[in-house]
Amino acid sequence: MSLEVRDLRKSYPTRAEQLEVLRGVELTLQPGETVAIMGPSGSGKSTLLNILGTLDKPTSGSVKLNKVDPFTLDETGIAAFRNQRIGFVFQEHHLLPQCNVLENVLIPTLVHPNLDKAQIEAVARKLLEEVGLSHRLSHQPAELSGGERQRVAIARALILKPALLLADEPTGNLDQKIAREVGELLIRLTREQSAILIAVTHSSELAATFPRTLKMEEGLLVPA
Numbered sequence: 421m422s423l424e425v426r427d428l429r430k431s432y433p434t435r436a437e438q439l440e441v442l443r444g445v446e447l448t449l450q451p452g453e454t455v456a457i458m459g460p461s462g463s464g465k466s467t468l469l470n471i472l473g474t475l476d477k478p479t480s481g482s483v484k485l486n487k488v489d490p491f492t493l494d495e496t497g498i499a500a501f502r503n504q505r506i507g508f509v510f511q512e513h514h515l516l517p518q519c520n521v522l523e524n525v526l527i528p529t530l531v532h533p534n535l536d537k538a539q540i541e542a543v544a545r546k547l548l549e550e551v552g553l554s555h556r557l558s559h560q561p562a563e564l565s566g567g568e569r570q571r572v573a574i575a576r577a578l579i580l581k582p583a584l585l586l587a588d589e590p591t592g593n594l595d596q597k598i599a600r601e602v603g604e605l606l607i608r609l610t611r612e613q614s615a616i617l618i619a620v621t622h623s624s625e626l627a628a629t630f631p632r633t634l635k636m637e638e639g640l641l642v643p644a
């Protein structure tokens with residue numbers, strides 16, 4: 421399921437003029453590929469990730485995942501596409517505080533009442549084993565460290581086997597050693613699932629663990 425981004429543009433209307441944030445982004449990624457995106461604050465990294473994740477719409481251009489352009493679908497179609505094809509990891513973990521670790525990982529599956537409960541729970545347990553949290557299944561997020569919470573968020577992002585995993589500053593709140601471990605985990609699991617990973621980071625150390633690094637510059641993605 422390849423990702424093809426063609427001449428992607430996004431402008432925001434401001435009082436004086438149009439603010440052109442994305443000015444023709446091109447990107448092609450194949451299953452199993454992982455890429456880090458760097459660039460100064462305000463350069464449009466989150467704008468790009470939000471559009472790739474269908475949380476926002478482009479002004480023009482196309483995004484195709486497995487040859488499907490989600491922006492040609494209606495709202496229901498876009499929501500289903502997002503749920504089934506895309507996983508998100510944000511800087512803030514966004515775990516539900518009242519749910520335990522296992523329940524948090526299962527949240528994206530709740531909109532699929534027909535899924536076999538035992539089967540999907542086994543997938544969640546397996547993922548939690550892979551992120552090293554098998555012994556924490558019944559813990560609440562508040563009982564975990566920052567790095568552990570991000571591991572739960574990663575397992576949750578992967579539970580429905582997305583084709584595209586988007587991570588916006590996933591290690592921004594973590595110290596360097598933990599950040600590196602979380603980055604390596606993201607890369608390893610993405611490859612195991614033959615997904616595509618796009619991770620935005622400020623850290624050149626983290627970016628160096630990725631085989632390919634790009635940067636946002638003048639509204640374009642260029643080699644870093």
Ligand code: ADP
Pocket residue numbers: 432433439441459460461462463464465466467468
């Ligand atoms: P980054 O993630 O690289 O820090 P963003 O994508 O968040 O950058 O923002 C890029 C630019 O777009 C910034 O100048 C920001 O102020 C502007 N911007 C982002 N969202 C909006 C919006 N909804 N309306 C107007 N301007 C926005």
Ligand code: MG
Pocket residue numbers: 465466467588
């Ligand atoms: Mg940002």
